[in-house]
Amino acid sequence: MSEPSINTPINPTTNASASTPISRYPVPSLDSLPDDILARILAVQEKAKFIPNVFLALAYRPAEFRAFFAYYDAVMERESSTLSPAEKEMIIVATSAANGCQYCVIAHGALLRVFSKEPLLADQIAVNYLHAPISPRQKEMLAFSIKLCRTPELVQESDYVALMEYGYDDEDILDISGITAFFGLSNKMAIVMNMQSNAEFYTMARAPRE
Incomplete structure (x- = not known):
């Protein structure tokens, strides 16, 4: 395995459109x-x-x-979290799509494909998670995430009850909420910075594994 190096050339236009800088702000060497x-x-x-x-x-x-x-x-990376890596990425993809963040949908869509080993799932969740081939429990998780993302003032006790009926507990709800909230920040920063996705993310894990 080759070692990474500080001398590795970094192209400030390494993205799907080679003519577009990766950020509207300066990129340090x-x-x-x-x-x-x-x-x-x-x-x-x-x-x-x-x-x-x-x-x-x-x-x-x-x-x-x-x-x-x-x-x-x-x-x-919270050690005691019961959410799987794929479920965390589902939350990120669904809420990033709701927030209109191209960078996060593309980058975390790639990670969702990697973790789920399902090459179509990220696109399906980004467009409409209700039509995605995921469990009713996971759809409830995403319903809460989207509500917290779009209309947090409408979150109420019945939303927690609905999650708990599917086996989520208070710690799970904090995990779901923390990921949703953090990536709301990430989405907004990526949008304002006009952050561009690496070309590698577009094709990552697209082909089914043999």
């Missing part, structure tokens, strides 16, 4: 980054074999980069 941010980016590069543009774009403001990914880790 790798050799200008603080050590901790560089280490995280290189670790992602080693695992994925490319650097997702969100890391490069958010590195423009190091303090916010650190806060963003610290909270990402807290809501997405």
